[in-house]
Amino acid sequence: MKMDIEKVARLARLELSEEEKVTFGSQLEQILTYMEQLNRLDTSGLEPTSHAIPVNNVFREDEVKPSFPQEEVLAIAPDEEDGHFKVPRIIE
Amino acid sequence: MKLHQLTIHQLHALLVKKEVTSKEATETLYRRIRETDGRIRAYLLLTEEEAFRQADQVDRKIAKGEEIGDLSGIPLGLKDILCTKGIQTTCASKILEGYVPFYDATVIGELKKKDAVFLGKLNMDEFAMGSSTENSGFQITHNPWDLERIPGGSSGGSAAAVAADECIAALGTDTGGSIRQPAACCGVVGLKPTYGRVSRYGLVAFASSLDQIGPITKDVEDCAILMNAISGYDPRDSTSVKEEVPDYKQSLKKDVNGIRIGIPKEYFIEGIDPEVEKAVRDAIDFFRKWGAEIQEISLPHTEYAVAIYYIIATAEASSNLARYDGVKYGFRSKGYRDLMEMYTQTRARGFGKEVKRRIILGTYVLSAGYYDAYYRKASQVRTLMRKDFDEAFQRVDVIVSPTAPTPAFRIGEKTEDPLQMYLSDIHTIPVNLAGIPAISIPCGFSRQGLPIGLQLMGKHFDEGMLLRVAYTFEQNTDFHLRKPKLT
Numbered sequence: 001m002k003m004d005i006e007k008v009a010r011l012a013r014l015e016l017s018e019e020e021k022v023t024f025g026s027q028l029e030q031i032l033t034y035m036e037q038l039n040r041l042d043t044s045g046l047e048p049t050s051h052a053i054p055v056n057n058v059f060r061e062d063e064v065k066p067s068f069p070q071e072e073v074l075a076i077a078p079d080e081e082d083g084h085f086k087v088p089r090i091i092e
Numbered sequence: 093m094k095l096h097q098l099t100i101h102q103l104h105a106l107l108v109k110k111e112v113t114s115k116e117a118t119e120t121l122y123r124r125i126r127e128t129d130g131r132i133r134a135y136l137l138l139t140e141e142e143a144f145r146q147a148d149q150v151d152r153k154i155a156k157g158e159e160i161g162d163l164s165g166i167p168l169g170l171k172d173i174l175c176t177k178g179i180q181t182t183c184a185s186k187i188l189e190g191y192v193p194f195y196d197a198t199v200i201g202e203l204k205k206k207d208a209v210f211l212g213k214l215n216m217d218e219f220a221m222g223s224s225t226e227n228s229g230f231q232i233t234h235n236p237w238d239l240e241r242i243p244g245g246s247s248g249g250s251a252a253a254v255a256a257d258e259c260i261a262a263l264g265t266d267t268g269g270s271i272r273q274p275a276a277c278c279g280v281v282g283l284k285p286t287y288g289r290v291s292r293y294g295l296v297a298f299a300s301s302l303d304q305i306g307p308i309t310k311d312v313e314d315c316a317i318l319m320n321a322i323s324g325y326d327p328r329d330s331t332s333v334k335e336e337v338p339d340y341k342q343s344l345k346k347d348v349n350g351i352r353i354g355i356p357k358e359y360f361i362e363g364i365d366p367e368v369e370k371a372v373r374d375a376i377d378f379f380r381k382w383g384a385e386i387q388e389i390s391l392p393h394t395e396y397a398v399a400i401y402y403i404i405a406t407a408e409a410s411s412n413l414a415r416y417d418g419v420k421y422g423f424r425s426k427g428y429r430d431l432m433e434m435y436t437q438t439r440a441r442g443f444g445k446e447v448k449r450r451i452i453l454g455t456y457v458l459s460a461g462y463y464d465a466y467y468r469k470a471s472q473v474r475t476l477m478r479k480d481f482d483e484a485f486q487r488v489d490v491i492v493s494p495t496a497p498t499p500a501f502r503i504g505e506k507t508e509d510p511l512q513m514y515l516s517d518i519h520t521i522p523v524n525l526a527g528i529p530a531i532s533i534p535c536g537f538s539r540q541g542l543p544i545g546l547q548l549m550g551k552h553f554d555e556g557m558l559l560r561v562a563y564t565f566e567q568n569t570d571f572h573l574r575k576p577k578l579t
Contacts, residue, residue, distance in 0.1 A: 003456055012410060012455040013417070013432075014448060015440035024449055027510055031453065034511060035399040038469050041476070048471030049478055051301050051331070052527025053288045053552065058330040072194040078424035085419050088431045 003028055095120040096257040097575070100166050100314040103260055107154060107165050114147035114154075114165025117260075118209055121167045125211070125258045128578050131239055133231045134253040136172050138212040139179055143167065146209045153207070162317045164207035169259035171250045172213035173220055174305070175294040176200055179210075183296050184228040185218045187442025188422045197294020198329065199263065199305050199322045206321050211259050215249030218444045219413065220270055220298045222246050223516050226507055227446040234503070235277060236576040237542055241500040244274030250308045251278040256578060261309040261318060265295060267302045268401050269496075269520025272532035275308055276495035276545020279534045279574065281315050281562070282308045286553050287527035288333035291326030299408035300331070302401075302524040311572050312533065312563040316340035319555060335553050343556035344563045349383035351561060354488035358394035359519055365498040371536030371544040372494045378565060379492070387488060391480040394522060396473050398514055401521045403457050403470035410454030416442060449510060474525050481526045485551045490561050493519050495532040495545030523549055531558045534571035543571075 005025050009016045016024065070083060079086040095117050098106070106112040122140060129135055150165035170176065173183050175193040177200075182188045196204065203210075217227035225233045225248025233248045235241040236256040243252040247264030251274035254262050264271040266284035275282025283306045290305045297303060307318035323337040355376060360369060380386050418424035418438035425437035443451070457466035484491060496519060506513040523530040528549055535546035546565070550558045566572050 005452065008452050008456045008459065011459060012451050013414070013435040013439055014443075014451060015433075015436040016448070017440075020445075020448065024452060027449065028453055028456070031402065031511055031514075032456075035403060035466065035470075038396060038399050038473055041393075041396070041473055043469060043472035043476075046472040046475050048468055049474040049525075050471060051287075052474075052478060052525065053286070053331075053333060055288070055331055055333075060327065068194060073420075076192060076194070076421045078418055078422070087419055088428065088434055090431050 003032070096124040098260060099310045100162065100261055100317050103166055104162055107160065110154065114150040114209060115144065117165065118143050118147040118167050118211070121211055121259060128256050129258055131234060131578070132236055132252050132256050132258065133233050134214055134249040134256065134258055135169070135212045136182065136184065136215050136230060136249070137180055139210055142179070143209050143211055146207065150207050150209070161206050163203065163321055165209060166260050167209045167211050168203070169211050169214045169250060169253045169262035170200070171216055171247050171262065171264045173216060173265055173296045174200055174263060175296065176210070176213070179213070181213065181296070183219045184216045184230055185442065185444065185447070186229045186423060187416045187438070191422045195294065198291035198326045200294065202321055214253055214262060217246035217248070218447050219296070219409070220246040220265055220267055221409070221446050221450055223269070223273060223513055224506065225249060225274070226503065227444055229444050232503060235500050236578055237279065238500065238540070241502055241542070242277065244277030244496070244500060246270040247308060248274045251275050251280055251282065254278065254280045254308050254310060255576060257575070261307060261314050263305060263318070264308045265303060265305050266524065267299050267405060268524050269517045271306045271308060272520050272530060272545065272547060273496050273517065275532045276543065277500040279543030279571070280308055280310060281312055281531065281533050281572070282306065283315050283319065283531040283555065283558070284523060284529060285319065285323065285555055286529045288331055289529070289553065289555070290322050291324070291329040291332045293326055293328040297412040299405040300412060301408060302405060312559055312566050313341070313344055315531070316344055316559050338556055340556060340559055343559040345560050346564050346567050348379055348561055348564045351384045351490060352488040353379050353384045353386050354389035354484055354491045355386060356389050356391045356394065356484070356491055356493060358391050359493040363497050364494060367538045368494050368498060368544050372492070372546055375535045375546050375565060376492060378568070379561070382564060389484045389488060389491065391484060391522065393473065393477045393480050397477065397521045397525060398518055400470045400473050400477065400525060401517070402453070402514055403466050404474065404525070406450045406454030407458050407467050408454070410451045410458065413447070413451055446510070477522055478526045481528060489550070489557055491549040493547045493549070495519060495547040499538045499542035499544055519547060528552055529555045529558060531562050533562045533566055535565070536571060537574070
């Protein structure tokens with residue numbers, strides 16, 4: 001098994017340098033090999049645990065409550081205009 | 093004893109007796125920080141103006157004869173992963189440089205209601221990913237007991253500041269040992285509460301099914317005081333649990349007679365430093381002498397803990413950290429040509445090496461074709477690990493082990509070998525995977541004078557039992573009273 005690090009970096013929206021691709025590649029191979037020890041265990045039919053404490057759906061009344069003021073939220077944005085977050089053009 | 097060396101309960105007593113003001117205490121702490129933090133480098137940000145305003149307010153209350161609480165006017169330090177309204181919160185990451193939250197984490201709000209004074213924000217591994225605080229995007233924190241060594245991590249700034257008397261106590265967070273291991277490395281007390289005991293609202297998420305906020309303190313009594321303040325259900329965190337919160341100060345009894353203590357044999361195999369093992373065995377003898385019932389137990393899936401953890405934690409992190417895209421807050425790279433480049437360059441320049449490594453790993457284990465082999469498999473083995481603890485806790489009340497396999501290692505020793513770094517978390521990780529509480533307390537020193545930590549693990553929501561057993565040990569030993577020679 002060999003990780004296609006460029007593909008994974010693309011999925012993660014990360015630009016990696018050539019040096020990072022090489023070092024991460026070998027380090028992650030080593031880590032994944034270590035993780036293969038889990039295959040020694042037969043887990044067929046076992047329920048996976050996603051939370052250690054059983055939590056059920058938590059519902060609340062559907063009431064309108066004040067949210068954070070728009071100007072406070074936009075004040076810390078890297079770029080904003082007319083009450084919106086501003087990003088590079090995405091539609092030609 | 094000097095003012096900055098006091099515990100919460102000691103300083104509280106002086107404030108009540110009007111022998112000292114909160115302002116004087118706060119001034120003393122900032123003086124101490126100016127004297128020692130150039131060498132320790134625990135603080136990322138000092139918030140003097142806010143702190144003195146808060147201290148003055150408490151002093152006025154005292155002057156008027158109002159009754160004050162345990163934390164009123166007490167100068168605390170905060171790990172820089174907790175959102176503080178109007179005060180920069182960076183997670184020690186360049187991607188959050190300049191980020192000033194417009195809201196407080198629930199625990200911060202609770203401490204403000206109790207009139208605590210916040211001295212500043214403390215260093216950590218970037219996004220809490222690390223065991224040495226060397227992954228901070230800004231600075232390396234040094235262990236007050238030996239400046240050439242790491243303070244542990246990820247709450248290394250918090251533990252070092254408490255050990256160096258640069259704050260009276262601090263808050264940290266723990267995803268795989270990040271409160272307990274630095275507490276052990278720095279010779280202080282650190283408690284990771286049961287998952288769901290403390291609200292995570294406003295705690296910047298790393299691995300949401302594992303993260304918890306907890307105290308790092310100079311003694312067990314202070315730990316109980318902070319637990320009283322931060323515990324409880326919060327409707328803003330749907331994973332916090334509606335379970336009654338006891339008064340943890342009532343747990344501080346010097347009595348372990350008849351308490352059943354389990355010693356997990358899997359925690360005492362290869363790789364443990366002999367001095368660490370000796371100190372922990374001595375602590376076990378102490379408990380036996382004090383009437384506890386000692387039993388050997390087995391937690392058979394311990395050897396899989398690191399593998400499970402670094403699949404689940406990185407998977408959750410890759411999802412949680414997708415939000416740092418340069419759009420809503422924090423850093424945005426310059427020089428991009430389109431939206432995709434804005435994302436990839438912002439993240440490439442904003443995140444440090446370890447964070448990138450973990451995002452890549454987490455993305456991979458969740459990706460199509462690998463999900464079942466890694467994430468699902470790890471979550472299934474996590475079930476086995478949880479069952480190990482369920483079965484053990486039918487026979488015992490508390491499980492005792494070392495907090496970390498070795499005392500603090502040298503700065504730079506493990507930075508090039510991430511797997512070795514991950515393996516240093518072997519004793520603390522199972523606790524987070526099972527969601528149980530655990531505390532680390534000082535139980536000895538190596539010949540080189542480095543602190544050694546004892547870990548006590550308990551049943552879900554049984555922090556009171558941990559505090560009681562820890563208090564009994566602490567009050568009959570003097571390890572917690574020793575101070576690093578920093579002068």
